[in-house]
Structure formats: C-alpha cells, structure tokens
Amino acid sequence: MSSLVSVDNLMIGPFTKFSMDIPLNSLVFVTGSNNSGKSLLLKVFAGLVNVKNKITYDRKIIKSDNDISYMASLTFNYDTVLKNIRYSVERLGYSDEKINVLVRDIAKDLKITNILNKNIKDLNEYEKLRVCLASKVISNPKLLLLDNPCLFLSPLETKEFMGFLEQLRIRGMTIVVSSSLLEEVIYTINSIIYVLDKGKIVSSGEVLDVLSNDSLLNKIGLELPFMVDLSVKLEYYNLVFKINMSPLGMVESLWK
Amino acid sequence: MEIKFSHVNSKYFNDLSFVIPKGKVTGIYGDNGDKLLRLISLDDDSKGIIYFNKIRKLRRNYYLFRNTIELVEKRFVNIFDIDNIYEYFREYIRYRKLEVDDIDKKIKDSLKIVGLKVDILDRRISTLTFSELKLLQFALAFLTNPKVILFDEPFRGLDLNVRKKFVRIINRLKDKFSKTIVIYSNNPNYLYQYTDYLIVLSNNKVLVEGNTSDIFFDSKYNIRRPDIVEFILLVKDKKNVKLPRRKSVMDLIKDIYWNVK
Numbered sequence: 001m002s003s004l005v006s007v008d009n010l011m012i013g014p015f016t017k018f019s020m021d022i023p024l025n026s027l028v029f030v031t032g033s034n035n036s037g038k039s040l041l042l043k044v045f046a047g048l049v050n051v052k053n054k055i056t057y058d059r060k061i062i063k064s065d066n067d068i069s070y071m072a073s074l075t076f077n078y079d080t081v082l083k084n085i086r087y088s089v090e091r092l093g094y095s096d097e098k099i100n101v102l103v104r105d106i107a108k109d110l111k112i113t114n115i116l117n118k119n120i121k122d123l124n125e126y127e128k129l130r131v132c133l134a135s136k137v138i139s140n141p142k143l144l145l146l147d148n149p150c151l152f153l154s155p156l157e158t159k160e161f162m163g164f165l166e167q168l169r170i171r172g173m174t175i176v177v178s179s180s181l182l183e184e185v186i187y188t189i190n191s192i193i194y195v196l197d198k199g200k201i202v203s204s205g206e207v208l209d210v211l212s213n214d215s216l217l218n219k220i221g222l223e224l225p226f227m228v229d230l231s232v233k234l235e236y237y238n239l240v241f242k243i244n245m246s247p248l249g250m251v252e253s254l255w256k
Numbered sequence: 257m258e259i260k261f262s263h264v265n266s267k268y269f270n271d272l273s274f275v276i277p278k279g280k281v282t283g284i285y286g287d288n289g290d291k292l293l294r295l296i297s298l299d300d301d302s303k304g305i306i307y308f309n310k311i312r313k314l315r316r317n318y319y320l321f322r323n324t325i326e327l328v329e330k331r332f333v334n335i336f337d338i339d340n341i342y343e344y345f346r347e348y349i350r351y352r353k354l355e356v357d358d359i360d361k362k363i364k365d366s367l368k369i370v371g372l373k374v375d376i377l378d379r380r381i382s383t384l385t386f387s388e389l390k391l392l393q394f395a396l397a398f399l400t401n402p403k404v405i406l407f408d409e410p411f412r413g414l415d416l417n418v419r420k421k422f423v424r425i426i427n428r429l430k431d432k433f434s435k436t437i438v439i440y441s442n443n444p445n446y447l448y449q450y451t452d453y454l455i456v457l458s459n460n461k462v463l464v465e466g467n468t469s470d471i472f473f474d475s476k477y478n479i480r481r482p483d484i485v486e487f488i489l490l491v492k493d494k495k496n497v498k499l500p501r502r503k504s505v506m507d508l509i510k511d512i513y514w515n516v517k
Contacts, residue, residue, distance in 0.1 A: 034385065034417075034418050152409055154442040180412075180413045180415065222416065225483075230508070233509045247486065247487050
C-alpha cells in the first residue's frame with residue numbers, strides 16, 4: 001500500500017525523531033495516554049503546525065488544502081444546520097443544483113435529514129457531531145482528520161458513528177482518528193491502530209493484536225474494553241484461548 | 257449539604273422529585289442529565305419546592321445558594337478571552353467577586369488541590385492539552401470554595417492515571433471537607449465505579465433513585481448497564497450461577513476461576 005501522508009524525523013513538543021506513515025484509503029486510530037501528543041500529531045498531519053518540510057503528501061491525490069479536512073471541536077458558522085453544511089461547498093463555487101444533491105446525499109448517509117432545518121442550539125451532542133462531520137466531508141476531501149470525535153458520546157452512539165466512518169472510508173477517504181478510549185476502536189473492522197506514549201509509538205498494528213498486550217496498555221494508563229480485558233485475563237488462567245467479543249459466547253464456552 | 261427537590265417543573269422537566277444525600281458521590285444517569293445539572297445549579301428557571309440543607313429556596317434568598325454551587329462544564333469556555341493563565345485566574349477572582357487577602361496564595365492552593373504545577377501559570381491556555389485544561393477547570397471551580405460541586409462528564413478524555421487522581425481528589429473533598437459531589441455521565445461504567453448514589457432519568461422524569469449498585473443489578477429497569485454488571489446478570493440468567501457483585505475485572509476473574517474449575 002502506498003502512503004498518502006508521512007512524517008519523517010519530526011522534532012516538536014514531545015516528539016523526537018518521530019516517523020509515521022498513513023497508508024492510502026485506511027482508517028487509522030491514534031490513541032494514547034493524556035499528554036502523549038495525539039492532538040499535536042493530527043495538527044501536524046493537517047498542516048497546521050510549521051514543521052519545516054518534515055511532512056510529505058502524495059501530491060497526485062492531495063492537490064490542494066481543500067483535500068484535507070480537520071475537525072477538532074464542534075464549531076459552527078451559522079445558526080441553522082442546512083446553512084452550516086452548505087457553507088463548505090458554497091465557498092468552492094459549486095452550482096446550486098449540485099449542492100442540493102450533495103447535501104441530500106450526505107444527510108441521508110449520516111442520518112440527519114430530519115434535523116436539517118433545526119437550529120444548532122436545539123441539537124444534542126451527537127447530532128451536533130454529525131452535522132459538523134457532514135460539513136467537513138461534503139466536499140469529498142481525500143484526507144479526513146478527526147481529533148477525539150467520540151469524546152462525549154455514549155457507547156451506542158459511538159458504535160453507530162464508527163459505522164459512518166467505515167462508510168466514508170469505502171467512498172475513498174483516508175481517515176485518521178485520535179481517541180482517548182480504546183473502546184471506540186473495537187467497533188471498526190480493518191482499522192490500524194497506533195498507541196503513543198510521550199511522543200513515541202509503543203505499539204501498532206491490527207486492533208486485536210494491539211489490544212491483547214494488556215500489561216503495556218495498562219502501564220501507560222489505557223483501559224481495555226471489558227470483553228477484551230476479560231478474555232485476555234482468562235487466557236492467563238487457561239480458561240479461554242482467544243479473544244471473544246460476545247458475552248453470550250463467552251458464558252457458553254466457560255460453563256460447558 | 258443535602259439537596260431536596262420536590263414537584264419541581266422547568267422547561268425540560270415536569271414534576272421532578274429527588275434527594276441528593278450528603279456525604280456521598282451522587283451520579284446522574286439518563287437523557288437530559290446535563291440539563292438537570294443546570295437546574296440544580298439554579299441556572300435554569302424552575303417552579304417548585306427546593307431545599308438546600310433544609311432551608312427552602314425562595315426568590316429573595318436565591319443569592320445564598322447560588323454562590324455555594326459550582327458547575328464544571330464538559331468543555332472549557334474561555335469567558336474572558338484571556339490567554340495567560342495567571343491573568344485568567346485573577347480575572348476569574350474579580351469576576352466572581354471573591355474576597356481574597358492573598359490572591360497568589362489562593363491560586364497556588366487551588367492548583368495544589370488538583371496537582372498542577374505552579375509553573376503552569378506562565379503558560380497560555382491555547383497551548384494546554386486536553387487533560388491539563390480539564391484540571392485547570394477543576395482548579396477554577398475549587399477557587400470559590402463551593403459547598404456543592406456539579407461535574408458534567410468529568411471522566412471523558414482522561415486516562416486511567418489522571419482519572420484515579422481525580423477520583424482521589426473528589427473523595428477527599430467529600431470526606432474531609434464534606435462537599436456534595438454530583439456527577440453526570442452517559443457512560444454507566446464510570447457511574448458504577450465511582451458513585452455511591454444514583455438518580456436515573458427517563459422521559460424527563462426520575463425513573464428511580466437509590467444505591468448505585470442496587471439499581472444497576474435490578475433487572476426491573478430497562479437501562480443500559482455497565483458491561484461487568486451485564487455479564488454477571490447474563491451468567492445468572494443463562495447458567496443460574498450467582499457471582500458476587502464486583503467492580504473490577506480482576507476480582508471477577510477469580511470468581512469465575514473458582515466457579516468453573
């Protein structure tokens with residue numbers, strides 16, 4: 001897989017001689033303890049930090065800054081949902097009919113069709129997040145960077161949101177998500193996960209491979225999702241032999 | 257301080273009755289819980305009978321209670337547009353009309369409670385990381401020496417080490433300085449681990465209130481339970497094996513081991 005973005009020999013904040021590649025069309029999670037440099041890394045990828053030519057984009061795919069979308073906090077320029085979503089394509093000079101089609105499609109994908117005419121103030125946290133995401137992805141960016149999007153979501157909402165990200169990836173976006181909770185990661189498939197600690201990558205790879213190293217993750221202050229934690233600890237007692245994500249399946253295999 | 261609401265109506269709630277006991281960490285769970293925090297902090301208009309420490313809240317004695325309650329928002333909002341942290345603290349003290357003899361000592365004490373270093377005062381707010389910002393928010397809340405502290409989603413975004421530190425702080429405030437602590441979260445795992453008393457909201461009404469673990473282990477209520485409780489209940493349901501109530505996976509594993517072996 002060719003890489004879309006890569007940083008090389010990064011020296012800023014907690015990072016010393018830090019290198020990392022983001023493969024094309026992948027869903028990458030950057031996770032780690034507090035003050036490990038997750039948010040800063042995303043800002044570097046977004047080009048918001050001056051790092052003196054230490055970052056390289058694939059210029060065949062990312063032609064201009066419009067192909068990178070970065071979302072850190074939920075900020076809105078207008079009062080109504082529809083205006084906020086339209087704004088980001090209106091400034092690109094698209095025709096009105098084209099904008100209407102784009103808005104309709106993205107609203108359907110993110111399940112916000114019924115709140116398009118509402119005021120931002122009347123929305124709850126999850127609705128606001130989806131509106132903000134819609135305004136970021138409607139212009140079809142190639143690289144989407146989300147800084148801790150699921151921070152205030154409940155577990156069920158997080159699960160649905162990860163489904164949306166998977167859909168966006170299938171549409172051809174490369175997505176990098178920073179996250180402070182490992183639980184968010186298990187709702188996705190085929191994602192790559194990087195664990196940072198004090199500006200260093202301490203573990204990386206497929207989700208379940210990374211999660212099974214519980215002593216390392218606990219040491220840097222990350223909590224394993226309950227079912228993974230239970231499986232990994234039961235493995236020490238030779239009661240189960242692989243990570244089982246289904247509680248029912250686990251009960252059946254334990255009490256035969 | 258004990259807080260008692262009886263038959264209170266507001267924009268979001270109707271006929272709300274509950275008690276927040278003293279000497280316990282109270283959790284709020286369910287939809288619109290953040291709006292309930294705002295109601296308790298007397299930010300929202302309400303009609304009904306509210307008691308703080310058995311003194312009834314009236315329009316004329318509103319100020320008696322308002323300044324003893326502090327709400328810690330889930331996101332930090334820079335209300336003064338001041339970036340320097342020391343200046344921000346000073347402006348905050350002026351804004352809240354606090355009578356302080358030695359401002360610098362007051363600020364340092366407040367930072368000490370949450371475990372922030374004094375040299376943070378020279379930094380700028382825009383350069384703080386998420387967890388530092390969260391601790392700064394807590395430090396600002398403790399500055400006014402409130403009797404009641406309401407936290408909106410305090411655990412979110414904090415890793416295990418910082419979260420443990422925070423839980424130690426609130427438990428000390430509760431035990432040593434008899435503060436009333438109220439925490440809203442929509443993640444049942446946190447509430448189960450860190451709160452003693454729970455108020456569950458459903459359809460803008462109080463569904464149930466009582467001991468946290470009693471409520472989560474009662475299969476009568478149709479709420480999302482903590483993962484560990486869900487698992488213990490599932491074992492009881494499917495295999496008729498009664499495992500003891502546990503809060504940590506480590507303890508649960510030992511129970512399972514002795515049971516299965």
